[in-house]
Amino acid sequence: MIASIRQSLRRKVLLLVLASTVAALALSALGLVIYDLRAYERQWTNDLNTQAELLARTSAAALSFGDRETATRDLGVLKVRPRVTEAAIYTREGELFSTYTKAGTARANFPQRPEADGYRIEGDDLLIFRRVVEGSEPIGTIYLRAYYRPWDRLFDYLGILGAVMIASLGVAALLSGWLQRAVTQPILDVSRVARQVIDHHDYSLRAAKNTDDEIGELVDSFNAMLAEAGRRADALREADRRKDEFLATLAHELRNPLAPLRNSLEILRMPEANEAMRDKARQMMERQVAQMVRLVDDLLDVSRITTGKLGIRKSLLEVQAVVRDALETIRPYVESRNHQLEVQMPSQPLTVEGDRTRLAQVFANLVHNAAKYTDPGGYITLSLAAEGDEAVVRVRDNGIGLAPESIGAIFDMFVQVDRSLERQQAGLGVGLTLSRQLVGLHNGTITAKSEGVGKGSEFTVRLPLAGATLPEPKAQAPRPRAGQRRRILLADDNADFASSLAAVLSARGHEVRVARDGAEALAAAAAFNPDFAFLDIGMPKVHGYEVARRLRELPATAECVLVAVTGWGHEDDRNRAREAGFDRHLVKPVDAADIDTILESY
């Protein structure tokens, strides 16, 4: 392929140079020939006129005094003008007085009578007539006949032009060879390097740069592109490797809780197990399930990060409250590792605009990391302070610290600082990535610093303070009567989920009906007249949106509280659910606590 390119490029360059050379030469030759033929005629006639004039003056006396010999002698000077073939002097009366014929001319062809002054072209000859004047009196006429062959001259020109053209084409061929070396060779080099890179995946190859012109610029750009492509290939490989590691970790992490769960189930099944053993088994199951839920939540967040659908809902928040939320969830873990946790917060409230759950997640994650990467019995501090117009949260530990070279990478997806440590709570390596994304969505920053390995680390989150302060909390709405008996319709094609949830809700004194698809849900609703309907969206026969719309149309269920249950918490889903008539929206997995919250708010 390169050979054919070289051929075609060389041919094009050659053609270009040859075509322009030929065109330039032909045009200039045409112009020259036209100019020269005109100039030739003018010059030749002027020349002959001058000759005729001279002869007229010289031979005036001879003609005047009737001296033919002298006149013939005068005409004889024409033998030095070989192109003059014949000449004659006519008397005033128009008779031939004297003649001249060039030696070797076959047949003289003197006009019978002289003509008026001037010249004319007759065939290949130029004829000149010139009056001979004595004093002011005309006494005769000079006649000259000379070769006039512009075609001869034209052919001479064409010959010269041909020679010049051949020489020029030779030069042009040389030039095009030079051009080929100067222009196409570097391009071919670039092409060859590109081919090698593609064949061998070696991004360290570079095209040689020999000139500083446009070609050099092309080579530079090409090399820069190679460097960039190399960086990207490396980054892709790295990302791929991390994803593989992540998958291995994920499988491991998901597998881990299953053994204790199965063991606990065995204990519960054993008839000889006493109540204390059963209770212990239940607690173990709860812990392990909580761990799995946390893992799967992380997974969902990872998916949202990679698809760019991680969203937050902002409202005015007091940072102290968010920190307290975070500590509430993380304190049991910190205590389980026997760490001492010190919290410093200013007394006056710091307000930011943000998503309370997500920010709490960030702070909890930082404390969780601190606890995880510090050997048991460590010391962790969390401090909150206002610095300028920012709220700054610092989480410091005296744990394993960070190597300087890894500080930049720890926020990348799936990176874990110390994979070699077979820590029980290894996690998925997405916490800091998620945290950085979340803080970014709050227009904040998150940074890490460490004195070095073994010297502890410090993470700092900076969030812009909101200008407005938190509005006074509204008067507490009267809490719904706890334990009130509700009529609840659960519609979900997952029978296990529906029936287990129904069992929990029934145990709390509610009246519950279960439907396995949309049609059943509509039928049940008409007969049962529920206060609440929890509807799965992706149901067979009639999907959740349709069910909701029909329920809204029925007088019996027009006032029913409709709750959509979906696998995805995207804003689109929420909007669609609202349009279909849903009052609330829950993201799977739904547990009894979520339902309690909704039941209590009505």
Next chain:
Amino acid sequence: MPRRRFLRMLLCIAAGITAATALAQREAPEASVKAAFLYKFANYIEWPANAFAAPSAPLVIGVAGSDEVATELERIAPGRNVNGHPVSVKRLREGESPRGTHLLFIGRENAAAAAMLRAARDNAVLAITESERGLEMGSAINFVTAGDRVAFEVSLEAAEKTGHRISSRMLAVARRVVPKAS
């Protein structure tokens, strides 16, 4: 091209007329040829600075001793001019001074040719003779006969004495040229 055809027609007519005249001249006696030559010589002669009183003053050709030539000249002179000088003819009697003439033709019949030549030289008049030894006698131009043709010879020496210069073109036609006195 009607214009050119018209010109040619005109030329033909003119040529016809001149041919007729030439026919008459060829048969003309020697005297008329000499008269024509006399008149033509004037075209090839450079006159002394004071020869003419005015640019349009007449060129006077004196004729002594040749009634035939004088008659011919008188016939052809009217209406002719040489370099703006109208040509006139003056017959000179024997012994009459050539003063006032520019050219003096001394015919063969003139007995006192030598005296006339002297008078011509004294009055800065270019003398023309038609005798065999004309130049030796002191004339500037002398007619000779070559076969059936009238020819002439020139003495630059004599012409220089009277302050005249003769064109080399005329010398080219002369039978013989006596050079200037060195």
